[in-house]
Amino acid sequence: MADAISATAAMDTAGSETARLVAPTWPLSKRIKYSLVAFLYNTLLLKPMLFSMSLKKYLGSPSEKEPDLVKRYPIRKSLTIRIFFPPSHNKTSSSLTTDISKLPTLLTIHGGGFTLGQPHDNDGWNRTFSKRHGFLVIALDYTKAPMGPFPTAIHDIEALISCVLCDPSLPLDADRVALAGWSAGGNLALAASQLPSLRGRIRAAVPLYPVLDMVTSAHHVKARARRYKPALGGFRGRDRDYLLAMMGLFNWAYLPPGQRCDDPLLSPIYAPREHLPRNVFFVACEMDLLAHEAWRMACRLAGKRVPDMDEVVGCEEPVGKGVLITEGDERFAWEEASGDSTIRWLLVPDSIHGFDQDNIASLVRDPVTMEDARIKTAKTIDLIGKWLLEGPLKADAQNLLME
Known part of the structure; x- marks a missing residue:
């Protein structure tokens, strides 16, 4: 009798685990x-x-903030890309393909739960990054769910990147290309990078507060692992993560019923290390239900101890207006290098999901929160650009002499 009960319990556990792994x-x-x-x-x-x-x-x-150029490719006629040139670039030059005119390139992917959002959401960030660091920045688009459920957006990004990398009219250095994305865009950046056609062509990825783990679909579990700071007051002092109200819509729109949620293209946290870019810079927000999965993935890729779900990110006390902790406290920042691979972690303190977005002010309606976000946005842009230029996208000695 005891054996029968044990067998039934095991079957129930297996059934529960299968249900957890499959989209409902x-x-x-x-x-x-x-x-x-x-x-x-x-x-x-x-x-x-x-x-x-x-x-x-x-x-x-x-x-x-407007891009210098907006264009489409025949392979995805409905999708536009937005192109930002640095001020130093001579847009009228006829020798765009010479070595000296080639630019380090950052491709960006907007967020919106795979369902909302447009590439122009990040015009301000893209323009600032291009101007500050001398990059060619190209904002990509993708088909939104539910019209384009998983994996439609991933293959849209793949097609557009392939076109961009082969476009002779763009002054990009194909050996110095990085891919960044916000939220759902961070997921798509790490997913598209795994595809055989792009694997190895993306030198670095910068997922900003990305969606990484669809298996842990109980959003209240994720919400318990983020930090809450009522002492901050205003929008940041709330005791409920504002994303919770939207997660059901996003999952319904993007996940086909019966889809395995541990598919690495859907949940990049389960991707084999060799399928991902060699260099990844994770940026997370302390007051965001997605912070914990970014922390876990960063630790796994770096060979560090992976935190349990009952370990809350960050610290209890407010850190201070505009302050980033970039060294001395591994809860907030660290970097692990091994050979040609680098994993970097940055947790932005006292910050909510989307803190660096152009349109977040209309949601927050809190001047104190927005002033803190403005300062931290500028600092994260500087950190990301410096990391890329001094590390994965560093120009070789010959190009430096030519410049």
Whole structure:
């Protein structure tokens, strides 16, 4: 009898584990609810917002954040890329393919839960990075869920990157290319980098507060592992992560029913080390339910002890306005190098998911939070650029002499 009970318990455990690994089939009521939410967002918010932006651009002077060039490739006619040249680049030069004109290149992928968002969301960040570090920055687009569920967006990114790397009109150095992404874009950056066509062509990846683990789909579990700081007050002092209200919509839209959630293209935290870029710089936010999975993946790739889910990220007390901790406290920053591989970890203290986004102010409506975010955004841009130029994308001695 005891053996029968044990066998039944084992079967129940196995069934529970299988269910945890497979995306569910959503009840009809929730499918209708999320379909309606997605329709209303696109019809009542996104389309009017895009029209308003286009009208302002047509009637007024262009913003300094605007890209220098917007183009499409025949392979993905519906998707645009936004191109930012550094001020030092001579856009009228006829010798764009000479060695001296080639630029280190950062490809960026916007976030939005695989469902929302547009490449122009990061125009300010992309323009600042290009100007500050002398990079060619190219913002990529992808088909949004639910029209384009997993793995549609990954192959959109793959196709666009392949076109960019082969485009003779762009002054990029194909040996000095990095890929960055925010939130869902961070997931897509690490997913696309694993594909055979791109493997080894991306020298470094910079996932910023990325979605990495779809297996741990109980969002309240993730939310318990982030830090809460009521002493900060305002938007950051809340006792509930604002992402929780949207995670159901995002999962419904992106995950096909029955999809294995431990697929490395869906959950990059399970990717074999040899399939990922040799150099990865993880940037996470202390007050973000996605911080813990970035911490775990960074530790795994670096060969460090992987934290348990009951270990909360960061520290209890507020760190201070505009302060980044870049050394001396491994909860917030460290770097591990081995041969030609480097893994770097940065936890941005007192910061929420999306702190560096152009449009976060309309959600937060908190001047104190936004001033802190503005300072930390500038500092993270400096850290990322310095890390790339002094490490994975460092110019060789011959190019330095030519410059």
